Amino acid sequence: MGRREEKKRQKREAIESAGLELFLSQGYERASIEQIAASASIARGTFYLYYPTKLELFEALVDVWFEPLLKLLDEAEARLAISHTREESLAIYGEMTLGLATLGLNHESAVELAFRESRGGGEAGAAVRTRELRLQAASLRLTEVGAERGLITAPNPRLASLLILGAIERLFFEVLSDAEGLDDPLTLASGALAMLGNMLDLPTGIV
Amino acid sequence: MGRREEKKRQKREAIESAGLELFLSQGYERASIEQIAASASIARGTFYLYYPTKLELFEALVDVWFEPLLKLLDEAEARLAISHTREESLAIYGEMTLGLATLGLNHESAVELAFRESRGGGEAGAAVRTRELRLQAASLRLTEVGAERGLITAPNPRLASLLILGAIERLFFEVLSDAEGLDDPLTLASGALAMLGNMLDLPTGIV
Amino acid sequence: MGRREEKKRQKREAIESAGLELFLSQGYERASIEQIAASASIARGTFYLYYPTKLELFEALVDVWFEPLLKLLDEAEARLAISHTREESLAIYGEMTLGLATLGLNHESAVELAFRESRGGGEAGAAVRTRELRLQAASLRLTEVGAERGLITAPNPRLASLLILGAIERLFFEVLSDAEGLDDPLTLASGALAMLGNMLDLPTGIV
Amino acid sequence: MGRREEKKRQKREAIESAGLELFLSQGYERASIEQIAASASIARGTFYLYYPTKLELFEALVDVWFEPLLKLLDEAEARLAISHTREESLAIYGEMTLGLATLGLNHESAVELAFRESRGGGEAGAAVRTRELRLQAASLRLTEVGAERGLITAPNPRLASLLILGAIERLFFEVLSDAEGLDDPLTLASGALAMLGNMLDLPTGIV
DNA sequence: CATGAATGAGGTTTCATTCAT
DNA sequence: AATGAATGAAACCTCATTCAT
Numbered sequence: 100m101g102r103r104e105e106k107k108r109q110k111r112e113a114i115e116s117a118g119l120e121l122f123l124s125q126g127y128e129r130a131s132i133e134q135i136a137a138s139a140s141i142a143r144g145t146f147y148l149y150y151p152t153k154l155e156l157f158e159a160l161v162d163v164w165f166e167p168l169l170k171l172l173d174e175a176e177a178r179l180a181i182s183h184t185r186e187e188s189l190a191i192y193g194e195m196t197l198g199l200a201t202l203g204l205n206h207e208s209a210v211e212l213a214f215r216e217s218r219g220g221g222e223a224g225a226a227v228r229t230r231e232l233r234l235q236a237a238s239l240r241l242t243e244v245g246a247e248r249g250l251i252t253a254p255n256p257r258l259a260s261l262l263i264l265g266a267i268e269r270l271f272f273e274v275l276s277d278a279e280g281l282d283d284p285l286t287l288a289s290g291a292l293a294m295l296g297n298m299l300d301l302p303t304g305i306v
Numbered sequence: 307m308g309r310r311e312e313k314k315r316q317k318r319e320a321i322e323s324a325g326l327e328l329f330l331s332q333g334y335e336r337a338s339i340e341q342i343a344a345s346a347s348i349a350r351g352t353f354y355l356y357y358p359t360k361l362e363l364f365e366a367l368v369d370v371w372f373e374p375l376l377k378l379l380d381e382a383e384a385r386l387a388i389s390h391t392r393e394e395s396l397a398i399y400g401e402m403t404l405g406l407a408t409l410g411l412n413h414e415s416a417v418e419l420a421f422r423e424s425r426g427g428g429e430a431g432a433a434v435r436t437r438e439l440r441l442q443a444a445s446l447r448l449t450e451v452g453a454e455r456g457l458i459t460a461p462n463p464r465l466a467s468l469l470i471l472g473a474i475e476r477l478f479f480e481v482l483s484d485a486e487g488l489d490d491p492l493t494l495a496s497g498a499l500a501m502l503g504n505m506l507d508l509p510t511g512i513v
Numbered sequence: 514m515g516r517r518e519e520k521k522r523q524k525r526e527a528i529e530s531a532g533l534e535l536f537l538s539q540g541y542e543r544a545s546i547e548q549i550a551a552s553a554s555i556a557r558g559t560f561y562l563y564y565p566t567k568l569e570l571f572e573a574l575v576d577v578w579f580e581p582l583l584k585l586l587d588e589a590e591a592r593l594a595i596s597h598t599r600e601e602s603l604a605i606y607g608e609m610t611l612g613l614a615t616l617g618l619n620h621e622s623a624v625e626l627a628f629r630e631s632r633g634g635g636e637a638g639a640a641v642r643t644r645e646l647r648l649q650a651a652s653l654r655l656t657e658v659g660a661e662r663g664l665i666t667a668p669n670p671r672l673a674s675l676l677i678l679g680a681i682e683r684l685f686f687e688v689l690s691d692a693e694g695l696d697d698p699l700t701l702a703s704g705a706l707a708m709l710g711n712m713l714d715l716p717t718g719i720v
Numbered sequence: 721m722g723r724r725e726e727k728k729r730q731k732r733e734a735i736e737s738a739g740l741e742l743f744l745s746q747g748y749e750r751a752s753i754e755q756i757a758a759s760a761s762i763a764r765g766t767f768y769l770y771y772p773t774k775l776e777l778f779e780a781l782v783d784v785w786f787e788p789l790l791k792l793l794d795e796a797e798a799r800l801a802i803s804h805t806r807e808e809s810l811a812i813y814g815e816m817t818l819g820l821a822t823l824g825l826n827h828e829s830a831v832e833l834a835f836r837e838s839r840g841g842g843e844a845g846a847a848v849r850t851r852e853l854r855l856q857a858a859s860l861r862l863t864e865v866g867a868e869r870g871l872i873t874a875p876n877p878r879l880a881s882l883l884i885l886g887a888i889e890r891l892f893f894e895v896l897s898d899a900e901g902l903d904d905p906l907t908l909a910s911g912a913l914a915m916l917g918n919m920l921d922l923p924t925g926i927v
Numbered sequence: 928c929a930t931g932a933a934t935g936a937g938g939t940t941t942c943a944t945t946c947a948t
Numbered sequence: 949a950a951t952g953a954a955t956g957a958a959a960c961c962t963c964a965t966t967c968a969t
Contacts (some may be wrong), residue, residue, distance in 0.1 A: 103948065107953080126427020128335040131938065141954045148942070215425035218479070220333020257475075257488060258497050265476020266469040273424075273468055281464060290465050298505040314928090338963060349930045350968080360964070521949090542749040545942060556951045560944085564814055567943070571814020632836035632893075634747020671902060672911050676887040682878075683886020686839070695878060704879050712919040723967070728932080752959065761932045768961070 111149050113139040118156045119208050127157055127216050127223035154222050161213050164206035165230050171198045172237040179244045188248050200288075203271070214272055238264065251299050263295055318356050320346040325363045326415050334364055334423050334430035356414050361429050368420045371413035372437050378405045378445040395455050409480075421479055445471065458506050470502055525563050527553040532570045533622050541571055541630050541637035568636050575627050578620035579644050585612045586651040593658045602662050617685075632670060652678065665713055677709055727788045732770050734760040739777045740829050747898035748778055748837050748844035775843050782834050786851050792819045793858040809869050821909075824892070835893055859885065872920050884916060 117138035121130040132153055136143045150156040173197035182188045203210055217227040242256040251259070268293055275283055281287060324345035328337040337362060343350045357363040382402035389395045409418055424434040449463035458466070477498055480488065488494060531552035537546040546567060550557045564570040589609035596602045617624055631641040654671035665673070684705055685693065695701060738759035742751035753774055757764045771777040796816035803809045824831055838848040863877040871881070891912055895905055902908060 103951095103953080110953090124427060126335070126431060127427075128333070129428050132940085133938080143939095144941080144956065145954055148953065152939095153939075196452070215427065215431075217425070218422040219335075219426050220329075220331065220422070221336055224333065255497055258494060259501065261476055261480055262473040262498060262501060265479075266473040269468055269472020269475065270465075272472075282462070283373070287465060290462050291469060294466065294469060294505045298501045310928090339965085340963075350964095351931060353928055354965070355928070517949090536841075538841065540749070540845065542840075543842055544745070546944085547942075557943095557950055558953095559949080561944070561949070629839040629841070632834065633749075633837070633840050634743070634745060635750050638747060652826060669903070669911050672891075672908060673915065675890055676915060679890020679893075680883040680887040683882055683889065686886075687882055696876070701879060704876055705883060708880065708883060708919045712915045724930095724932080731932090753961085764932055765935065765962080769932065772961095774960075804966095917956080 110139070110141060110145075114141070114146065114149050114156065115160060119160055119212060122157065122160070122212050122223075123208060123215065127153075127219065128221050154226065157212075157216075157223050158226050160209050161227065161230065164202055164209050165213070165234075167202055168199070169233060169237055171195055171202065172234075173239055176237070176241050176244055179241070179248065182248070185248070185250075188250055192245075192250070199295075211272070212271070213266060235260070235264070259299060262298070267294065317348060317352075321348070321353065321356055321363065322367060326367055326419060329364065329367070329430075330415060330419050330422065334360075334426065335428050361433065364419075364423075364430050365433050367416050368437065370435065371409055371416050372420070372441075373432070374409055375406070375443055376440060378402055378409065379441075379448055383444070383448050383451055386448070386455065389455070392455070392457075395452075395457055399452075401458070418479070421475060442467070442471075466506060469505070473498070473502060524553070524555060524559075528555070528560065528563055528570065533574055533626060536571065536574070536637075537622060537626050537629065541567075541633065541634050568640065571626075571630075571637050572640050574623050575641065575644065578616055578623050579627070579648075581616055582613070583647060583651055585609055585616065586648075588684060590651070590655050590658055593655070593662065596662070599662070599664075602659075602664055606659075606664070625686070628682060647672070649678075673713060676712070680705070680709065711715055729765075731760070735762070735767065735770050735777065736781060740781055740833060741789065743778065743781070743833050743844075744829060744836065748774075748840065749842050759815060775847065775852065778833075778837075778844050779847050781830050782851065785823055785830050786834070786855075788823055789820070790854060790858055792816055792823065793855075793862055797858070797862050797865055800862070803869070806869070806871075807872055809866075813866075813871070832893070835889060856881070856885075880920060883919070887912070887916065 114135065117135045118130070121134055121138060124130075125134075132146050133143055135156075136146045139146075150159070172195070175191055178191050179188055182191060213227050213230070215295060216223040218224060238260045239257055242251065242260045245251040246256050270287065273281065274287065282290075315371055321342065324342045325337070328341050328345060332341075339353055340350055342363075343353045346353075352365040358368070379402070382398055385398050389398060412467075420434050420437075424438060425431060445467045446464055449458065451468045452458045455464050477494065481494065489497070528549065531549045532544070535548050538544075539548075539703055547557055549570075550560045553560075564573070586609070589605055592605045593595060593602055596605060627641050627644075630637040631645060632638060652674045653671055654664065656674045659665045660670050684701065688701065696704075735756065738756045739751070742755055742759060745751075746755075754764055756777075757767045760767075771780065796812055799812050800809055803824060811881050822893070834848050834851075837844040838852060839845060859881045860878055863872065863881045866872040867877050891908065894902065895908065903911075
């Protein structure tokens, strides 16, 4: 039986969990492998049996949600491109949105980590930005397809997608930070959607 | 004569300029005092005659624009609170917006620096976040006063201010990054304003 | 059947072969057990079932040729001491020389390894030097016996043996390094013998 | 006054002295910067103010004598090439030999260090071998010029220069190792010269 | 005022060896 | 007998900060 492998899996998870927590609380640069190892209850050398580098641990943590995210966008775009009716298109949007929300909720901390490091100057920031470029490209393609289909009236899709990404990012970030004075996440989300829908001239009810 | 002090001032500016550039290009954590001193053409030890700590240089760089920014918001709020007519209120908003824009344009790099570090985990990030809290409080007060006066129809001022901050931040960030595929800054700004106005249900022309 | 032992023997040989190659190409200190094990297609832990220590593997590799070498010298000396005629003595020298050459050719790499490490400061160098002392003692005894028998005219046997050892060592080393500009090994060897014979005033034809 | 620089110079010498001693006693690879620093009575970080790398300290130690050595050979070759009489040529050889001996005696330990590391597998060995190639080229050119002038009868200059280098190297090495049973260095040297002269068929008295 | 030499804690990574499976 | 996960000491190197000159 995979007793041995079970243990390895647990240890790998302990490392990832410790890394996530420490990268978040201290920043990628300041979090030391020494700390991560200690927090995962392993020896410093053991860390390197699981990840060859601090950076690779970071990337693994980000890719856990980033790869599925890209897949969601790409699939939605593909399906949208061959959708026949407006109803169908809206349904695709809806499913995608649901998928995104689920993904985000399941990986809250890891998403926050990427946000936090995205503008840092070191290797972690560079890794995130590499991924961000791919995300923006996908997001842009999606907005364009939406505009072609008449789902969105924004005159400048690039700009619209930027504003939306930024607004959502900030919102998300604040919710994660447990900022006081905000409603519960669901109320917030629907409020935000309404306002962003306004922005895109979307008929209410669709969003 | 202020010959002595003139020299000191110049040296201080050289340090700040070097610090700004290096913090931006490498990140606060990775930029070393050694580099900053070399870039400012002074000795390592001389740095400490001007700033007792790396962190204090960073804070000084941020406060150059942050303190005036807060002052602008506070003044606008105070004047708004005692404004008598709708025209007067809109004028106050207009002046404030102009002041903000001017401030931002005059300190582009320093603002970008704060953005970049704001989510980092180290001491620089903490310093920025401390200031951010004060900014959000001021921004919230302002939005509330605006709502009271019927200038804004957003049902949730806290949320509205978050979304706007985020959208603008992202836009700003992209423009700074020289992202390709975007129009020139002015066109972008008016486009963004229109869309954000939409969001707040502002009658066009006001923004 | 010795099926079990046959396998062990093969594995031991694989380890020695891998160790020899890696010690040579990277140096004793830099070659890691990890590399050796991988190159021998065994697990790291398995290595220690065959050798208790990295150093002991090294010593085993050297002793493969060093012990026979000493034995050859000792035997020649013993036989020389009781030889009765000049012809007999020369024959003993000849046999010994043949044996030495055969030994060297059969263990080229292992000999080179010892040369390479002999002057290193670490534990491997110490191990080689321990053996070198025994070799020099034997070589000196032999030269002295040769001088007693009138086979060699060198006034200072100790010095002569040093010079010869050094010259041959360097020659050997260069040939191994595939230095360009040298003739083929056989031509070189006979040329070197002639010159060294000159040095010892040996009548040509003997060497 | 250069009080400051005087101290720096002393410290640099302390580092070089400590490095030389430790490289010799433990080998380049095993000697740690920690040890070198401690032995030079400085902090670990201070080491890096003088040498950016362990390797660069090593190279500096070797070049102290290696660069002058090359210069000696090159000059002798140049002067030999334009010498007119046999007496003149022999004088040039004599001066060169004197220069070499002086150089070697003045840098005994540093020369020994290079010998020791020359066959090691790491970066130090590589550094020495790079220099060795230049040395062999110079030595070969010199032997060839000597043969052209009829000073040497060796049929194969390349081989002759190898044998001589090796013999001298070994002799030198043994003397440095304080090997027992050897005469004093001067006696040894003249004995070795006589034997090597034999080897090259040089008329006695010239060497 | 200004310098830059000096410090030493702390960072990442490698590796010989042990030991539970 | 064989495995390879785990250990932790030790290596090289960087850097904010102090201080004698």
